[in-house]
Amino acid sequence: MGWKDWSYWLKGGIIGLILFFLVLIIVSLKLNSDFAFIVYFLLWMPLLFLEDSALFFYQIEGYPQPTILGIVCIGIVYFLVGSLLGWIVGKVKSRNQ
Numbered sequence: 001m002g003w004k005d006w007s008y009w010l011k012g013g014i015i016g017l018i019l020f021f022l023v024l025i026i027v028s029l030k031l032n033s034d035f036a037f038i039v040y041f042l043l044w045m046p047l048l049f050l051e052d053s054a055l056f057f058y059q060i061e062g063y064p065q066p067t068i069l070g071i072v073c074i075g076i077v078y079f080l081v082g083s084l085l086g087w088i089v090g091k092v093k094s095r096n097q
Helices: 007-027 034-049 067-096
Strands: 058-062 063-066
Touching: 007 034, 007 063, 063 067
Parallel strands: none
Antiparallel strands: 058 063
16 A cells, blocks of 8 residues: 555655654754744644643753653654644645545
8 A cells, every 4th residue: 555545644644644753753852943942843833722732841051842742642643633724725626526
Protein backbone atom coordinates (compact mmCIF):
# COMPACT_ATOMS: atom_id res chain seq x y z
CA MET A 1 0.00 0.00 0.00
CA GLY A 2 1.85 3.06 -1.27
CA TRP A 3 1.44 6.77 -0.75
CA LYS A 4 -1.05 7.06 -3.63
CA ASP A 5 -3.34 4.50 -2.02
CA TRP A 6 -3.59 6.33 1.29
CA SER A 7 -6.62 8.45 2.13
CA TYR A 8 -6.30 12.22 2.06
CA TRP A 9 -6.70 12.62 5.82
CA LEU A 10 -3.81 10.21 6.45
CA LYS A 11 -1.60 11.98 3.92
CA GLY A 12 -2.42 15.30 5.58
CA GLY A 13 -1.59 13.90 9.02
CA ILE A 14 1.76 12.55 7.83
CA ILE A 15 2.58 15.89 6.18
CA GLY A 16 1.62 17.63 9.43
CA LEU A 17 3.98 15.40 11.41
CA ILE A 18 6.80 15.99 8.93
CA LEU A 19 6.24 19.73 9.28
CA PHE A 20 6.29 19.36 13.07
CA PHE A 21 9.63 17.54 13.02
CA LEU A 22 11.16 20.09 10.64
CA VAL A 23 10.08 22.95 12.91
CA LEU A 24 11.31 21.02 15.95
CA ILE A 25 14.73 20.63 14.32
CA ILE A 26 14.87 24.36 13.52
CA VAL A 27 13.95 25.22 17.10
CA SER A 28 16.46 22.77 18.57
CA LEU A 29 19.30 24.47 16.69
CA LYS A 30 18.90 27.34 19.17
CA LEU A 31 19.25 30.05 16.57
CA ASN A 32 19.44 33.52 18.05
CA SER A 33 17.29 35.45 15.65
CA ASP A 34 13.80 36.84 15.28
CA PHE A 35 12.95 34.05 12.85
CA ALA A 36 13.81 31.38 15.42
CA PHE A 37 11.68 33.14 18.04
CA ILE A 38 8.69 33.29 15.70
CA VAL A 39 9.05 29.61 14.80
CA TYR A 40 9.40 28.71 18.49
CA PHE A 41 6.26 30.67 19.37
CA LEU A 42 4.22 29.10 16.55
CA LEU A 43 5.35 25.62 17.53
CA TRP A 44 4.36 25.83 21.18
CA MET A 45 1.46 28.29 20.96
CA PRO A 46 -1.28 25.65 21.37
CA LEU A 47 0.17 24.53 24.72
CA LEU A 48 0.56 28.07 26.06
CA PHE A 49 -3.20 28.40 26.37
CA LEU A 50 -3.63 25.37 28.59
CA GLU A 51 -4.35 26.11 32.21
CA ASP A 52 -1.80 23.76 33.76
CA SER A 53 1.15 24.33 31.46
CA ALA A 54 3.58 23.07 34.13
CA LEU A 55 2.96 19.56 32.77
CA PHE A 56 4.22 20.64 29.37
CA PHE A 57 6.98 23.15 30.17
CA TYR A 58 9.78 23.70 32.65
CA GLN A 59 11.98 26.77 33.07
CA ILE A 60 15.65 26.95 32.14
CA GLU A 61 17.31 30.34 32.53
CA GLY A 62 13.90 32.00 32.46
CA TYR A 63 12.84 30.44 29.15
CA PRO A 64 10.13 27.77 28.94
CA GLN A 65 11.42 24.46 27.61
CA PRO A 66 9.05 21.70 26.52
CA THR A 67 8.81 18.38 28.32
CA ILE A 68 8.45 15.07 26.49
CA LEU A 69 4.70 15.20 27.18
CA GLY A 70 4.57 18.65 25.61
CA ILE A 71 6.40 17.47 22.50
CA VAL A 72 4.09 14.46 22.11
CA CYS A 73 0.96 16.61 22.59
CA ILE A 74 2.06 19.14 19.99
CA GLY A 75 2.94 16.32 17.59
CA ILE A 76 -0.60 15.00 18.00
CA VAL A 77 -2.03 18.47 17.41
CA TYR A 78 0.01 18.84 14.20
CA PHE A 79 -1.18 15.39 13.03
CA LEU A 80 -4.82 16.28 13.77
CA VAL A 81 -4.62 19.63 11.99
CA GLY A 82 -2.95 18.00 8.99
CA SER A 83 -5.59 15.26 8.99
CA LEU A 84 -8.39 17.81 9.10
CA LEU A 85 -6.89 19.73 6.19
CA GLY A 86 -6.36 16.49 4.25
CA TRP A 87 -9.96 15.45 4.91
CA ILE A 88 -11.20 18.81 3.58
CA VAL A 89 -9.01 18.44 0.47
CA GLY A 90 -10.42 14.94 -0.05
CA LYS A 91 -14.01 16.23 0.19
CA VAL A 92 -13.33 19.02 -2.29
CA LYS A 93 -11.60 16.69 -4.76
CA SER A 94 -14.36 14.08 -4.55
CA ARG A 95 -16.99 16.76 -5.13
CA ASN A 96 -15.22 17.90 -8.32
CA GLN A 97 -15.17 14.40 -9.84
